[in-house]
Amino acid sequence: MSIAAETVNANGGSHQKFLLQSFPLFSGACISPLTVAYTTYGKPNADRNNFVLVLPGTSNTRHGALLHIGPGRAFDTGRFCVVSIDAIGGGDSTQPGDGLGVDFPPYSVADMVLAQHALALHLTKGSPLAAVAGASMGAFQALEWVVRFPHLVSAAVLLVPAARAGQxxxxxxxxxxxxxxxxxxxxxxxxxxxxxxxxxxxxxxxxxxxxxxxxxxxxxxxxxxxxxxxxxxxxxxxxxxxxxxxxxxxSQFDISAGRGSLDNVLANIRARLLIMPCHQDRLLGVDSAKMIHRLAPKSDYVEIDSLRGHLAWRPIAESKETRLIWRTVSQWL
The missing domain is CATH 1.10.1740 (Rna Polymerase Sigma Factor; Chain: A)
Structure with missing residues (x-):
């Protein structure tokens, strides 16, 4: 399989859509209505506190991390109810291609997370999430989650992450x-x-x-x-x-935007973090991931060694990178 291909076979999951009649963006613009598409794998427990949100990379849909989901994999559906989400602007969620085109308002990673928060409250009935997780822009969203909603999420898995997009x-x-x-x-x-x-x-x-x-x-x-x-x-x-x-x-993501110094924002993160960059990643680099680990009080750091660089997170059956991710994430969670 090409390392650039996205897995789109979502057999076994339950496909659903969550509707918000009106969704204000941080810019002041509004999307009305907003649909957030998602797929669930596994079942919620009685307390509804075993949900793990898996968040997409920039050009990925909610199916991009499918091979990381399942029994014995990174996100074990025997333990967790895993919810893979299409963020605003892509997949089967509301996006410019639905008809607005150029008139669709610019949005941010923070907007994506705010919509996911509404979905999460709907799913969990107010119980805290077990974890949030994602690669690349998915890691941006996961980091935004633990900073914006520290009372709702106590753990985040950050694959090929950065605290802000680089030049x-x-x-x-x-x-x-x-x-x-x-x-x-x-x-x-x-x-x-x-x-x-x-x-x-x-x-x-x-x-x-x-x-x-x-x-x-x-x-x-x-x-x-x-x-x-x-x-x-x-x-x-x-x-x-x-x-x-x-x-x-x-590309405009910066976890410190509007929050003061980057050092202070990272130092005040209360959640546990698992940080898994690729040593050879040149798209986002590895220095920012090291900074997150250095400053976040409860972080663990495991570096992936791979010529695949930023794409080291992409699940490929039997690859050493995927085996490392499955083993590390499942044990850490």
Whole structure:
């Protein structure tokens, strides 16, 4: 399987949608109505305090972490009721591609978490969550959860995380948008047909930053073409404004925004954190993950060694990275 492919087989889960008639964003804009799609695996216990929220990466849907979910895996459905969520702006949740396009308001990671909070209260009936978890932008959301709602979540699993998006990621996202805008179908953002060629080109641009130079040099040309095409194909499944708004939200993440110094924000986290960066991650780097570990009072740190870089979190059956994640997360939870 290509390391860039997303698993979309969600057999065994219960697909549901949560509706908010009106959802105000932190910007002052409003989404009316807002639908949040999710899939549950496993069953809630009598106290409804065994829910684990699994939150998506930037271009992932709620199915992206499916192979991490199940008996004996990272998120064990024999112990937990695992809820995999489509964040605002993607998957089957409300997004620009539903019709608003350019008029869909920009949103933030904090907005995603606020909507998830409403869903969580609906599911748990007010009981605390067992944990929140995610990779990349999913880790951004998990970190936002433990800072914004410390009374509702006592543990978070952060895969390939950062406390704020770095300049490399920000510039990569800016270039992706410029590439999409070069497609003649873009029509200054008022397109009648999705600019597929631009989306595919943006995917080709993005992929090399998600892995390492050593990986790019170690695989065959055929495998490299397959990996790159998988990202291009994934991007082409997105509406252009949906993809742009999602990546802009991710690239603007900063857990300290509006909260004072980054050091103080991290030092005041009360939840237990499991921090699992990849040593070779160049998209988000590893220094920010080390800072989270250094400052968060109750954190554990396990570094992944992988030429797959930022994509080391992606579940691939029998890979050493996936085995490490399953073993470490299941034991830690």
């Amino acid at each position: 490399l990621f920000k510039e990569t996202v800016r270039q992706m948008r410029r590439i999409i805008e070069l497609d003649p179908a873009w029509q200054s953002g008022n397109y009648r047909s999705n600019p597929i060629a631009g989306l595919r080109a943006a995917g080709h641009h993005y992929f090399p930053w998600t892995v390492t130079d050593a990986y790019l040099e170690s695989v065959t040309p055929e495998t490299l073409a397959e990996d790159t095409q998988a990202v291009a194909d994934n991007f082409a499944l997105w509406d252009a404004w949906s993809l742009i708004r999602r990546y802009e939200a991710s």
